[in-house]
Amino acid sequence: xxxxxxxxxxxxxxxxxxxxxxxxxxxxxxxxxxxxxxxxxxxxxxxxxxxxxxxxxxxxxxxxxxxxxxxxxxxxxxxxxxxxxxxxxxxxxxxxxxxxxxxxxxxxxxxxxxxxxxxxxxxxxxxxxxxxxxxxxxxxxxxxxxxxxxxxxxxxxxxxxxxxxxxxxxxxxxxxxxxxxxxxxxxxxxxxxxxxxxxxxxxxxxxxxxxxxxxxxxxxxxxxxxxxxxxxxxxxxxxxxxxxxxxxxxxxxxxxxxxxxxxxxxxxxxxxxxxxxxxxxxxxxxxx
Amino acid sequence: xxxxxxxxxxxxxxxxxxxxxxxxxxxxxxxxxxxxxxxxxxxxxxxxxxxxxxxxxxxxxxxxxxxxxxxxxxxxxxxxxxxxxxxxxxxxxxxxxxxxxxxxxxxxxxxxxxxxxxxxxxxxxxxxxxxxxxxxxxxxxxxxxxxxxxxxxxxxxxxxxxxxxxxxxxxxxxxxxxxxxxxxxxxxxxxxxxxxxxxxxxxxxxxxxxxxxxxxxxxxxxxxxxxxxxxxxxxxxxxxxxxxxxxxxxxxxxxxxxxxxxxxxxxxxxxxxxxxxxxxxxxxxxxxxxxxxxxxxxxxxxxxxxxxxxxxxxxxxxxxxxxxxxxxxxxxxxxxxxxxxxxxxxxxxxxxxxxxxxxxxxxxxxxxxxxxxxxxxxxxxxxxxxxxxxxxxxxxxxxxxxxxxxxxxxxxxxxxxxxxxxxxxxxxxxxxxxxxxxxxxxxxxxxxxxxxxxxxxxxxxxxxxxxxxxxxxxxxxxxxxxxxx
Numbered sequence: 001x002x003x004x005x006x007x008x009x010x011x012x013x014x015x016x017x018x019x020x021x022x023x024x025x026x027x028x029x030x031x032x033x034x035x036x037x038x039x040x041x042x043x044x045x046x047x048x049x050x051x052x053x054x055x056x057x058x059x060x061x062x063x064x065x066x067x068x069x070x071x072x073x074x075x076x077x078x079x080x081x082x083x084x085x086x087x088x089x090x091x092x093x094x095x096x097x098x099x100x101x102x103x104x105x106x107x108x109x110x111x112x113x114x115x116x117x118x119x120x121x122x123x124x125x126x127x128x129x130x131x132x133x134x135x136x137x138x139x140x141x142x143x144x145x146x147x148x149x150x151x152x153x154x155x156x157x158x159x160x161x162x163x164x165x166x167x168x169x170x171x172x173x174x175x176x177x178x179x180x181x182x183x184x185x186x187x188x189x190x191x192x193x194x195x196x197x198x199x200x201x202x203x204x205x206x207x208x209x210x211x212x213x214x215x216x217x218x219x220x221x222x223x224x225x226x227x228x229x230x231x232x233x234x235x236x237x238x239x240x241x242x243x244x245x246x247x248x249x250x251x252x253x254x255x256x257x258x259x260x261x262x263x264x265x266x267x268x269x270x271x272x273x274x275x276x277x278x279x280x281x282x283x284x285x286x287x288x
Numbered sequence: 289x290x291x292x293x294x295x296x297x298x299x300x301x302x303x304x305x306x307x308x309x310x311x312x313x314x315x316x317x318x319x320x321x322x323x324x325x326x327x328x329x330x331x332x333x334x335x336x337x338x339x340x341x342x343x344x345x346x347x348x349x350x351x352x353x354x355x356x357x358x359x360x361x362x363x364x365x366x367x368x369x370x371x372x373x374x375x376x377x378x379x380x381x382x383x384x385x386x387x388x389x390x391x392x393x394x395x396x397x398x399x400x401x402x403x404x405x406x407x408x409x410x411x412x413x414x415x416x417x418x419x420x421x422x423x424x425x426x427x428x429x430x431x432x433x434x435x436x437x438x439x440x441x442x443x444x445x446x447x448x449x450x451x452x453x454x455x456x457x458x459x460x461x462x463x464x465x466x467x468x469x470x471x472x473x474x475x476x477x478x479x480x481x482x483x484x485x486x487x488x489x490x491x492x493x494x495x496x497x498x499x500x501x502x503x504x505x506x507x508x509x510x511x512x513x514x515x516x517x518x519x520x521x522x523x524x525x526x527x528x529x530x531x532x533x534x535x536x537x538x539x540x541x542x543x544x545x546x547x548x549x550x551x552x553x554x555x556x557x558x559x560x561x562x563x564x565x566x567x568x569x570x571x572x573x574x575x576x577x578x579x580x581x582x583x584x585x586x587x588x589x590x591x592x593x594x595x596x597x598x599x600x601x602x603x604x605x606x607x608x609x610x611x612x613x614x615x616x617x618x619x620x621x622x623x624x625x626x627x628x629x630x631x632x633x634x635x636x637x638x639x640x641x642x643x644x645x646x647x648x649x650x651x652x653x654x655x656x657x658x659x660x661x662x663x664x665x666x667x668x669x670x671x672x673x674x675x676x677x678x679x680x681x682x683x684x685x686x687x688x689x690x691x692x693x694x695x696x697x698x699x700x701x702x703x704x705x706x707x708x709x710x711x712x713x714x715x716x717x718x719x720x721x722x723x724x725x726x727x728x729x730x731x732x733x734x735x736x737x738x739x740x741x742x743x744x745x746x747x748x749x750x751x752x753x754x755x756x757x758x759x760x761x762x763x764x765x766x767x768x769x770x771x772x773x
Contacts, residue, residue, distance in 0.1 A: 013301040013741065014350015014451050020394065021440055021450065027433065030418070039298045041398060043412035043729065091347040095328045111330070113552050113694055114566060115575070118559040146350065146451040190688070192339045192368070192458045192661050225448030225455045226462025230343055232452070265689070268336055272343070 002052035002160050005076065006038040009065045010092060010129060011058025015083035016040050018146035019055075025153050033160060051076035053159060059085040059092065059276065060130040073136040078159060080140045081132055082152070087141040088234045088242075089131045089276020094268055096128045096281055128285070129276050140165060145232035145273060148218050167237050170216030173201075176223045180204060184253045188261070191227060202228050203253060208269055212249035213242050232273050241279045243270035290314070292718075294728055297321075297735065299399045299416070301351040302742030306731065308714045314721025319711040321703075321735060322563050333693045338364055338664065338684050342456045345680065348697070351394075351741045353452050354387035354443055355673030356680075358529070361456030363680040366549070366667025368458045368688075375654030376460035381529040382473070382646040383443050383453065384671060388528060388639035389480050390439025390450075391674040392591075392632050395739045396487065397432045400629055403733050404495050408504075409726025428490075435483040438476035442643065445469050460658030470653050477643035481605070484637035488609055491633055496616070505617075505626040509716025510734060512709055513538045513580045513623050515570060515587035517701070518594030519672050520545075525602040526594050526638065528672040535570065536597045538582055540620040544572075548670040551679055555696060556585075558704075565742075568701040578708050586704045589676025590738055591631035593702075596621035601634065603641035609634045625709045628737040664688040673698045675739045699740045709734040 008016055016038075020026065035041070036048050047068070054076035060066050073079055084090035132138060140159070142151050158165040173180075178201045185206035189196075196202055202209040202223055209223060210231030222229050235242035247254075247270065254261060271278050292308040308319040329348055333341065342360040346353035358380055365372055372380070398417045402410075406419040414422075421429040440450035446463045447453025455462045465473070495501045504510070520534045521527045533551065537543045546554055557566040558575045569575045569585030576584040587593070601607040613630055614620050622631075646652055664684035671678055676698025683692035699706075713734035717727045 008303070012347055012350035012353075014347070014353060017301075017350050017394070018451050020398070021437070027429070035418075039296045039303070040301060041299065042416045043298045043402075045296065045298065091344055092329075094344070095332045098328065098332050111557075111694065112692075113555070113696070114557040115559060118561055145347065146449070190337065190339055191462070192364070192688075195658055221444075221448040222454045224463075225446060225453075227448065227454040227457070230454065265335070265337070268332075269340065272340075 002033045003036045003048070003050060004033055005036060005047070005051045005054040005072065006040070007047075007054070007056055007068070007072070008040065009056060009058035009068065009086070009132070010061035011083065011085040011090065013040065013057070014146045015057040015086075018149060019082070019152050021149045025149075029153070029156055029160070047071055047075065049075050053078045053080065053156070055080045055082050055156075056086050056132055057082045059089050060126065060132060060135060061092070062125050066126070066135055069132050069135050078139045079132075079136065080142060080155065080159075081138045082142050083147050084143065084145040084232055084234065084273040085129075086132050087138075087143055088274040089129050090145060090273050092129045093131075093274070093276030093281075094272070096276055096284075097268065131277050133277075141234075143215055143233040144218060145230075151217065168215055168217035169237050171236050172211035172214045172216050172218065172220050172223075172229050172233070174216050175218060176201075176211055176220035176229075178202065178223055182252075184256050186256050186258045188253075188257065188259065196226070198226065203250070206253070208266070210242075210246060210269075210272070213239075213246035230272055231269075234274050242274045243267070243278055243280070246270050289317070290721075292723055292728070294732065297732055299402065299732075299736060300740055300742070301349075302740070304735075304740075304742050306710060306735075308718065308731070310718070310721065314719070316711070316715040316718050319707075319714045319731070320562065321707050321710055330693045330695055333682075333690050336690050338367065338682065338688045338690055339457065341680075341682065341690065343452075343454060345695070346452045348695070349741050350451060351391060352387075352673040352675065352678070352698070354383060354447070355671050355678050357447075357453050357456050358384055359669045359671045359673075359678045359680040361458065362530075362669030362671065363667045363682050364456075364458035364669070366669055367665055367682055367684050368667070369662035369665065370459040370659050372460045373654075373656040373659050375464065375651055375656050376658065377529075378646050378649055378652050379446060379461050379465065380456065382643060382652070383447055383455075384528050385477075385639045385643035385646065386439045386442030386473075388439070388635065388674055389442070389643065390436045392636040392639065393432060393436045393439065393483075393487075395674070396629065396632055396636070399739070400736060403729070403736070404501060404629075408730050408733060412725060412729070415729070424490075431483060431486070435480055438480055442473050442476055445473060457658060458661050460656075462657070464655055464657050465653050467653060470647060474644065474647040477640055477647050480640035481637065481644060484633065484640045485605070487636060488633050491630060495629070505624050507716065509713045510625045510709065510737075511623045512588070512625060512705060512712070514584070514705060515543060515573070516593040516596035516621060517587045517589050517677055518597035519670065519677060520598050521602060523602070524599040526598045526600075526635070527602065528639065528642075530671070533670065533677065534597050535587060536621065538580075538621070538623075540596065543570075548668045548679070551668060551670070551681070551696070555679075555701075557696065557700070565703050566700050567704045568696060569704065578704060578711070580708065586708070587701065588705050589698050589701045590628060590674075591635050592622060592625075592628040593676060594672065595631045595634065601638050603638050603645065606634055606638035606641055609637055625705075625734055625737045628739070632739070675699060675741060676701055699738075699742065702738050702740065706735045706738050706740060709737075 209228035211229040294306040444450040573585035
């Protein structure tokens with residue numbers, strides 16, 4: 001019987017909601033093991049010792065979370081980063097594009113509909129959002145925003161039966177039924193401007209679909225519901241930087257492009273979920 | 289002065305910390321709920337492509353992502369001056385119903401029920417969903433899990449993902465329903481109606497048949513006389529997807545009704561130095577601190593706020609349950625914070641009934657999914673999230689790039705109410721230094737009823753986060769530490 005911890009740090013609880021989506025499989029896992037700490041579900045208030053598996057949702061945004069993740073690492077045999085925020089920084093990592101002080105003034109003191117004159121002062125935020133690996137060693141990640149319930153079940157059941165879980169080795173395109181012809185449009189299109197052909201590869205049609213630079217295994221639900229892949233599962237296995245991989249994958253499209261490609265505008269799409277772990281954010285951090 | 293700290297507060301989505309200040313006699317002077325983190329979505333959304341907003345903003349909150357996705361999509365409709373097609377509007381509303389089914393089910397059974405089924409002062413190790421399952425049996429547990437999954441599957445069918453859907457585009461929706469999918473949604477929705485009725489019966493048997501619980505619901509510690517707000521249709525019935533925003537007063541009379549575009553004329557936000565969350569209030573009434581009554585602009589949203597702000601429910605069985613609730617608790621408005629739980633189940637029934645109506649609407653499988661957009665401009669979009677009214681407001685430049693963002697989220701609107709409810713519960717329950725774990729949980733019940741999602745928040749001060757009660761003397765020296773849990 002393994003002792004399991006489930007905690008949310010700087011994230012949005014969506015992964016825990018997704019984990020509950022395991023439904024009956026979750027009941028089996030929880031009946032066979034022991035959930036010892038999970039503030040969303042249990043009233044236990046202190047992080048216990050001797051944790052077998054710590055499942056951590058959310059990244060690090062303040063000094064207290066930094067202390068908590070270090071405490072968990074000390075007490076846990078295995079640490080799993082659940083979801084995009086814990087694993088790569090996630091969408092909140094886009095806040096790193098802005099400076100902390102500027103952010104505070106804009107939101108509290110220069111915002112239509114908000115009374116001016118007060119800025120919260122005494123609480124300790126870090127200047128940036130971080131994935132947990134910036135502070136502690138992470139044993140496994142379960143990618144996605146939210147992660148697929150099948151991935152959560154697979155990772156947990158593998159670990160709990162003493163096996164090493166394997167990462168998916170494909171890209172989202174391999175899950176996607178849309179047809180690829182190897183021919184590209186000459187302009188980048190936006191999803192609200194036209195209705196894309198429902199059967200043809202979105203990237204080939206000129207829509208900014210992150211499929212080729214994103215780890216597969218999700219079944220490509222977004223391209224199948226008529227919209228582009230958001231890139232929520234981060235980069236493919238053994239690739240360090242998702243945005244650069246995407247630029248590489250877009251070479252066919254970019255070389256044919258008639259318009260300019262505004263990198264500034266696209267940075268937050270190339271790195272929607274991975275800006276906090278990207279090479280360019282690391283360079284920006286060094287400069288500060 | 290002594291300070292009692294509850295950290296982390298539990299059985300909610302997100303994080304927060306409660307500090308209760310006791311005076312010399314050991315009675316409560318004041319209590320605060322702190323939201324300790326800023327994530328800055330409003331700011332970093334600036335400069336993004338407008339069509340990315342329905343993708344980015346759901347990540348504000350993993351428990352109300354569908355509401356953010358829909359509010360964002362509706363804001364883009366308005367900003368691009370386009371009406372969504374009839375089919376798209378119905379599908380979006382159906383998706384919101386699926387979300388209400390799964391979210392209300394989650395809150396009632398997983399987060400709230402432990403306090404009633406296991407007991408407010410039961411041992412903390414049993415006061416959770418597993419304790420509930422032990423009491424009610426695995427058969428009921430399976431029904432709960434099944435219907436929560438149904439709600440998710442309804443959302444997922446055309447949303448792509450249940451938690452962070454991607455189907456909303458200005459002017460419509462990117463995927464429609466085929467007959468097979470429609471049939472499956474109809475079956476799940478019909479089953480959810482029966483499940484909602486079962487849940488109301490369950491509430492009746494477990495809570496309303498227990499005089500101790502009824503006394504607790506009606507006790508002074510849990511009353512708050514505020515304004516109430518929610519979306520209503522043309523008949524002033526509750527609506528989760530559209531309509532006008534209606535505010536009622538402490539007597540249940542209409543105070544104001546307005547269209548979404550005018551929200552800034554009616555709603556303002558106040559800032560306190562000790563927390564990162566803002567406090568919403570009615571502009572015309574004004575901010576009068578943490579007080580209730582007609583001169584304080586504080587209002588409530590969410591299940592009880594919505595039901596208080598409306599004259600009834602638009603579906604037949606929910607309408608009956610609405611009447612029964614008000615009859616039992618002494619008429620409209622209901623001021624008891626703990627009645628949020630009952631209101632939530634009335635809404636669960638409405639969401640399921642409305643999902644059946646929409647799934648059997650002959651137009652729901654239509655192929656008119658998108659209307660062409662106009663020129664980009666400014667727009668406001670409002671929907672009901674499970675925990676209250678949600679407002680998005682964007683200004684776009686001529687290229688369709690985001691220039692300004694204002695988001696007024698449900699938990700911000702309820703934040704002042706939550707702080708007062710905690711303070712009043714603490715004042716009513718903690719007397720003469722008599723503090724114990726059960727009483728502190730009953731203080732937590734005061735925020736839990738609102739189903740807050742402090743998705744934008746986490747722990748605050750450096751150091752460990754045990755559940756400890758630290759007792760200080762008047763020079764803030766630590767006198768005693770009581771370990772909890």
